[in-house]
Amino acid sequence: MLDAQFIYSLITGIFVGGISGYLGSLMVTKRMSLVGDALGHVALPGIALALLYNINVVIGAFASLVIGILLIWFFKTKSELHMEALIGVVFAVSLAFAFLILSHEELEEALIGDITKVNGIETFISVILVLIVFYIARIIYSKMILATLSEDLAMSQGIKVRKYDLVYLLIIGVIVALGIKVVGSLLIGALVVISPAAARNFSQNLRQYSYGGMFLGSLSCLLGIIIYKLFDFPAGPIIILISAAIFLISFIFRKK
């Protein structure tokens, strides 16, 4: 039962789930909870092209995300529109584009993911990328929180808010690209949001909150992949349902 494939899935799931929870905790406080959802779809044209030309889908997804994110960021700095609206536009265009290119089966795999197909090299690369993203996220975390409290206050402290926003969006892009393998582009938003929301229910400080989100993200993926192995349900949806169950429990036992 403990074949290499299963181990690869577990390792990838635990790392990607953990970093999603950690980055997601920032997203939830910045009221960007739906950005993960939208970016999941922004990745689709890249996935489509990758399948068409036989490239690794994570690379395709990331390329498409980078373009989408730069567009969103560019429009954001040049116009008065909210980030939300801009993401909405890029998201819809991406979706239309993907539906045009992808076949039915390909679309399904892109939408709900298939972690059971990851190989050794992909696992290794995922782990390295997750570690790099974690390192960057730790550096920008407190600055991003300060900017969330008050952008003016952060700027008065010499924090380049725009620059950090872009770095933040780009590392989310990396995680969304990786997460698509795990839960698919339809559910990546949930992977990023549910665990931090659960962690917030019992957190008294940022440390508990961010690392709580990380722990619950990893735990959901671990349990989801085990259940997949035992009962052969698709891993992606199961991972999300488990994290939702954890959220419910945390809600019932939440502080005050």
Add this chain to the structure above:
Amino acid sequence: MENRPILQVKNLTVSFSGDKILDSLSFDLQEKENLIIVGPNGAGKTVLLKAILGIIPFTGEIKWSKKVKISYVPQKFFPAKEIPLSVKEFFNFKKNSQQEIEKWLKSVGLNNSILGKRLGEVSAGQFQRIMIAWSLIDNPDVLLFDEPTSGIDVGGEETIYNLLSRIEKEVNLTIILITHDLSVVYKLADNVLCLNKKLVCYGSPQQALSEKSLHQLYGEEINIYKHDHA
């Protein structure tokens, strides 16, 4: 002591989409001076602070003396309740020394037990004290404070200003403060700057706050009362 201006502002103009919010403003700020900015809503007081902080675009000249360290407390700044950030973590954004943090908490009249609380669950009065400690913990030369009293009950108001004036004497700070409350001006200000897009009056409170300038500032209806002390 009051010879070298710490800040020189010349012909400062700020426009947002064609509208002039500040119109060719000039003034100097001396070291250790307390400058209080008064003016009606929409007069550009907050914009002035942001401009001299350099966080919004402007034309004209803003010259700080070299190596000046500035702290800023924004207006209507309340921590979002949903962010699980403890008071201690908030201080750790700036300094990690527990000793320093406790020293400053004590000097703003707060107890160490507040460190474990969430920033979103302290009272508005406590939060304002935390902000004062937070902005002073890295020993700035200048403190820019936008409306300390906004949203705080009158009972708390008095003590925040007393607190500021006590600390200001202890650490020799230059302060620029915005307020709506003219009585504060007489207590704290060396100079007062009345602003309504343009400079309406400037000088010591007794000089600058004449009946005429206040009418110019707030319109005819205002009842003026002048404190005798100060």
